[in-house]
Amino acid sequence: MSAEIKVPTLGESVTSATIARWLKQPGETVSVDEAVVELETDKVSVEVSAPEAGVLGPHEVAEGAEVEVGALLTVVEAAGAGSAAASPAAKPAPAPAPAVPAAAAPAPAGQTGGIQPPRPTSGPVARPATPPSDVQRPAHDPLPAAQKMMTEKSVEASTVGEGTGKDGRITKGDVLAFLERPAQPAEKPAPAKAPARTDDPREERVKMTRLRKTIASRLKDAQNTAAILTTFNEVDMSAAMKMRTDYKEAFEKKHNGARLGFMSIFVRACISALKEFPAVNAQIDGDDIVYRNFVHMGIAVGGPSGLVVPVLRDADQMGFAEIERSIAGFGKRARDGALKLDELTGGTFSITNGGIYGSLMSTPILNPPQSAILGMHKIMDRPIAVAGQVVIRPMMYVALSYDHRVVDGKEAVSFLVRLKESVEDPRRLLLEL
Structure with a gap:
């Protein structure tokens, strides 16, 4: 028998927490009401205790991860449980590979009839691929009438996009529709990112706690x-x-x-x-x-x-x-x-x-x-x-x-x-x- 340890109800308007640190490691013995893991919410730190004595199972969530109320954290295996419960279950044997028909072998000496023909199978028979009936054109390749209009209007095929003709070719109608669209404002260049800060070897970088971030906010x-x-x-x-x-x-x-x-x-x-x-x-x-x-x-x-x-x-x-x-x-x-x-x-x-x-x-x-x-x-x-x-x-x-x-x-x-x-x-x- 095992008892689950889940994220408890954390109070009004608090729906999640962060795993601050694990106080017990998998395989360690824990007693009833002994603190197993410390959770950090927006307001305070909360210790979650073992509901019964036994051996702690694997951590389901790593330190620093965010968990919702009710999420499974780990389990406690009851003391005296069989070793089979603590050890990983045996993996089922892999299914046998499907049989592959052997190549036709020459007939034994003295047997008439020469080489035996292969037996027909019920599966589909592979046929050679037929050559395409038409040459595949590149995407956005305009039709002649569309190309003429695009040349007159100084329009690039890439700005019109994929056409509505066969194989995505651009038609005259696609060019007309493109010309009737309202002019789009030019995209502003993305602001240059600040160069990454290089830490001095004498500095120490520490991640803000959830409480400190909440206070700041x-x-x-x-x-x-x-x-x-x-x-x-x-x-x-x-x-x-x-x-x-x-x-x-x-x-x-x-x-x-x-x-x-x-x-x-x-x-x-x-x-x-x-x-x-x-x-x-x-x-x-x-x-x-x-x-x-x-x-x-x-x-x-x-x-x-x-x-x-x-x-x-x-x-x-x-x-x-x-x-x-x-x-x-x-x-x-x-x-x-x-x-x-x-x-x-x-x-x-x-x-x-x-x-x-x-x-x-x-x-x-x-x-x-x-x-x-x-x-x-x-x-x-x-x-x-x-x-x-x-x-x-x-x-x-x-x-x-x-x-x-x-x-x-x-x-x-x-x-x-x-x-x-x-x-x-x-x-x-x-x-x-």
């Missing part, structure tokens, strides 16, 4: 489609940092190890501002604008294959602790390549934090079909004026990139101002101010 589509504009503000992180310091241990103890970070503060501040300015949470659908009365918050996290944006569904219904636990889980699964496809779709607004890599300021690109994305950055001590005095405060630049087709400048700037107020005084979030 989606970001470029966003730039080509949306009217992207970015507005900036700065946030004094003093109050948020003090709250975190004062309640970090109590928060972690109360919520079973969940660590209090800045992301939950920014998520809650964004949710508060999105409720006040719903256009920032909307999207364009054809000639309509779709406004959402909920928030599915995308949180950009870095993985080994690139940036992915898992989604906190109904984030507006979550508290600080649940937000922190969910974000920590996303980060771990992204590093392990274990994010599920349904965790990466359906976001209505996104946050990306370049500050963890040291970015001081940037202009994030939209995550289609969303209409806005918030960029967080590095916290740096800077001198600022407070009540007429120059003081040193931990400051962060924040950036909101938005689709100007949906969001007006006033709404975008007001959104950032409301975010700034909430982060600089987190008590506003508790009081829903």
Whole structure:
């Protein structure tokens, strides 16, 4: 008995995948639920496991090939199966060649009648080919009347094409039909191809992963489609940092190890501002604008294959602790390549934090079909004026990139101002101010 391993259902709108690498080779023993092959889709990598224990059969698809959902990848031969199942089946003996009649042999000595005539056969008898009754003329050879007209009109036989006369010869009617055709524009010469690039010996050429190609395509589509504009503000992180310091241990103890970070503060501040300015949470659908009365918050996290944006569904219904636990889980699964496809779709607004890599300021690109994305950055001590005095405060630049087709400048700037107020005084979030 053998069990087939096929390409599983990969999620909504995903119909194919690429064989990233085979984790097991033909003939190797595999156990139940052991990963056999890694597939790469437009969004994440997926490992396909063995449905039962046994010996792995041959690979039906090579690494790097694209496969459809449901395609056969390999089989697992049940443990203890006979060796005949593992070895190739014996090939059937070739059919005997048809008998060829032997040439007539001379009669044995003493037998009268001389050489025996060959026996008649029921098959067709080959006859000598008859010579053609007519000499084959070359294709496009014009008839005399057609040749005369072509000479007068300076027309070449090759431009008229194959004629309608016998053996494809061009007739006078073919020439007249050719002359009545509308003039065809001259074909433009094909653009010269760029010379092939010669790699330097010190360079390394690596094929783009499917995920990287998808990220590149989606970001470029966003730039080509949306009217992207970015507005900036700065946030004094003093109050948020003090709250975190004062309640970090109590928060972690109360919520079973969940660590209090800045992301939950920014998520809650964004949710508060999105409720006040719903256009920032909307999207364009054809000639309509779709406004959402909920928030599915995308949180950009870095993985080994690139940036992915898992989604906190109904984030507006979550508290600080649940937000922190969910974000920590996303980060771990992204590093392990274990994010599920349904965790990466359906976001209505996104946050990306370049500050963890040291970015001081940037202009994030939209995550289609969303209409806005918030960029967080590095916290740096800077001198600022407070009540007429120059003081040193931990400051962060924040950036909101938005689709100007949906969001007006006033709404975008007001959104950032409301975010700034909430982060600089987190008590506003508790009081829903």
